Amino acid sequence: MEEKRLVTFAIMNVHDSNNIDQFDQFVPFVKESLLRSSVDTISANDLKNKIFEHFKIDLPISVVNTILRRKLLPKKYVLNTDNILVPNYEKLQDSNFQEIKQKMMEKHEKLIGDIINYSNEKYNEKLEISETEEALESFLEKHQLVLLEASLNSTPATPSRIDEKKDEQIEYIISDFIRHAQNSYSVSFEYLIDILKGTMLTNALYFKEDLSTINMKFKATEIFFDSTFLIYALGYAGQARQEPCIELIDILRSNRAILKVFRHNIEEMIGILEYCKNNLTKRVHDPHGTINNFLDLGYSPADIDRIIFGIEKELNEQFRIKVVETVDYDEHDYVISHEDLDKQLKENMFYRNEFARDRDVQSVSAIMRLRRGLKPYHIEKSRALFVTNNFTFAQTVKKFFFNEEDPKRVPAVLHDSILTNLMWLKSPSKAPDLPRKRLIAETYAATQPSEHLWSRYIETVNIYERTKTVNEEDIVYLLYSQAAREMVMDITMGDAEIISIGTIKEILTERDNREQGRLDEVRMEKEQEITYLKEQLRLSEGQMATALEKQKNKTTVLAQKRAKITTNTIFTVLSIVVGLAIYLNNFEMIKNTYPIISNVIIIGLVIIPTLLGFFNINLLPWKNKINNYLTIFFEKGIQRKYYDNNTNSK
Structure with missing residues (x-):
């Protein structure tokens, strides 16, 4: 199966355990290369070449040695025989590398297939597998997600495609697909995140081979930010560009970095915002995306004035970034030649005006004076560092100072992507979504008009x-x-x-179609809502009718019980009264002559009517009328007491 560099990056992010360090990321590749080598003894140089041959990763020899002795030797994957390392092929067989690789290859093939299908369906552009893979890798490199491709592949292949316009079209299709995949929560987007995490890890490794210092904290190191970076961090160019900047600032702060900004960069930020305010509704290009963002938010010139007035306070309150007015020139040994640096920047970069170039020269010069001659190998001990999102600026400054010196020294200016890679490597758990946010930010930038x-x-x-x-x-x-x-x-x-004019008409037609589609969608939603409400009303009416019927039945049953008891009680009392009257008036003689018979008669007169009443045997026709009248009376009383009051209280 063909090895693919992007698949390699994705595999780096797959682990069975969370308790891993940075070297563990590369252990599977070292083990697999050993397993394929079939050698009797291990040479770090040879193993380094095998790893590159199989996986296109040019691991430094120091890293290969560290993995062999710290990771593989203690677990008996390699054996130490007379100070010679020997592969333990039986133990190396426990690797699940091929299984993981197969899963990543399947995801990779799905991603490429999804891009090809998306291109065909949306743009009617048929892409080949090879050109899609090449274009995807080119996209990642071009948008600074892979910054050190030369270290990863010392002999990069010459692109097979020479049609520059075609390349730009494919790049846009890929960037648009990534945005679509992110919005649709596609599995392909998750695979892209795996690639990006592996890329960040590898880039950080090549910038900083000595991973033993990975837990080092900043020691009185001042991090200064470029104007555009802070414009993005404050959200003036939209959320997509803001979020990765905020996460980087948070990681720096958690590692005890001192965050600052030069006064001349604040002035540059104000100049950018003034340009936005003055050109808010004019037909000008917006290099930072701020005008478009302010228009989307409905901001007026007065709103932008308020932002300008409170910009220093906002930086302090949100990020605890302090403004540095100036850096002394007292010690001349640390003052660089402004003229030479200005010339270097002028030859290698395009500036809209000389003031912008002069501010960059001031920033670099101030950093070098703050370093006081220090040429650090570690960012944490660099004393001062200037962070920019202008890749060309960072590379030009690096070449100006370290052209013939050790390239591992930390330059005065560092691109924010490199710093992000290093800081994320130090504490990935503190910013688990950072790779995702970076990819979204880069994709957003790639889909904006030049x-x-x-x-x-x-x-x-x-x-x-x-x-x-x-x-x-x-x-x-x-x-x-x-x-x-x-x-x-x-x-x-x-x-x-x-x-062309046709393009303009096409845009307006598409707008009208979208508006009509939106109106149709709203109409359908309203119709569905009305249908739903009618159905709910019908169900509610049915439920109410059922409830009222149950209520009426319950009320009638209860009223009938009360009426029956009341009627029987009335007739019992009447029976007793009649019995007593008869006993006292009509049976005096019987009582005196036959006392036993009189008692039987009296008892009969009292008990028999009572029993007849209880068994609902009505001897008198009008008893039913009394019972019906009492039932209606009690029904009204129950209704009034238990239902009407509850309704009013609600």
């Missing part, structure tokens, strides 16, 4: 506007809505040459 494409789009909108066939509402939608930007990218896939 400056060249947006400029071409603006020109075409202006031409279309002059035709007088479009209203102001349409123009506002075309220029300022996030939906329009997404449609521009979907239609062009990043190719500015495709934009």
Whole structure:
């Protein structure tokens, strides 16, 4: 089965136990390479080459040695015979590497298949498996998720595709697919996260081979942030770009780093926000994504003014970032040549104005003065560090200072992705969602129009506007809505040459279709809601009718019982009264002459009517009328007492 580098990254993130350290991530690859080698003795150099041959991971010899002696030797995977390491092939057979690899290969094939299907269904673009795999890896590298590809693959293959426009289209399709997979909670997205975690681990390893210092805390180290990074961290460019910045700040703070920002970077942030305020509804390119975000949030110039006024307070309250006004130039030995650095930056980077380049020179110079000649190997002991999300800036500064020196020294400027990799490696449990948030942020950035494409789009909108066939509402939608930007990218896939008047019409037609679809969806939801409410009303009416029937029956039964008892009591009393009257008036003679017979008669007159009443044997016709009248009377009383009162109380 063909080895794939992205599969290797994914395998790194798969473990049976959480109690692992950083070397454990590479143990399966070392064991598998040993198992395949069939050698009698182990040479770290040879094993390093085997690992690269099988898995395209160029592990440093120091790491290979550490894994052999600290991980494999104690568990008898290798044996020490006269100070010579020998593979224990019987023990090495317990590896489940092939099973894990098979699962990752299946996920990889599914991911590539999903991308191909997505491209075919949405863009009618048929991709080949090989070009899709190559484009996916290129996407990860280009968007700085894999920053040190040269270390991972010392002899990178020359791309087989030379159609640059085609490459850009495939890259956009992949970035759009990743966004779709994230929104739909796809298994493919989870596999991409596995790849990214392995990538972060490997990048951190190559930047910092000595993993024995992984638990080192910052020691009076000041971390300074670039303007754009803080714009993102404060959420001014949207949530997708904000979240990974916040997580990095949290990890740095938890490792005792001192977080700061130079005054000139605060001024640069204010300049960016002033530009947003002044161009909020103008047709300009937005390099930071802040104008688009403010428009989506419905901000006015006054809202942006409030943000500018409170920016220092916000940095302090949210992140405990302090502003440094200036760094002294007292000790001339640590002052660098501003002219030389300015020249280097000018030759290697594009700046919109000289003030931006001058601020970068000031930042680097201040860091070098704070370091006071220190050339550190560890970030935690570097005294000062400047963090930027401009990869070219970080690389240019590194080459300026360390071109012929040890590349493992920590440069004055570090790209935030490298710092994120290192900090996440130190404490992945503190930021388990960081890889996911980074991938989302990079994907979001990749699906936004470039400056060249947006400029071409603006020109075409202006031409279309002059035709007088479009209203102001349409123009506002075309220029300022996030939906329009997404449609521009979907239609062009990043190719500015495709934009024409037809593209503008297509966007407006798609907007109308989406609006109609939304209205149809709302109408269907309303109809479903009305149908549901009618059904609920019908059920409620039925339940109410049943409840009322039960209530009436219960009331009638109770009233009948009370009426019966009351009627019988009345007739019993009447019987007793009649009996006594007869006894006292009509049977005096019998009583005197035949006392026993008189007693029998009296008892009969009292007991017999009572018994007849209890057995509902009515000797008098009007007893039923009394009973019915009392039943109705009691029903009304029960209804009034137990039901009407409860209803009123509710």
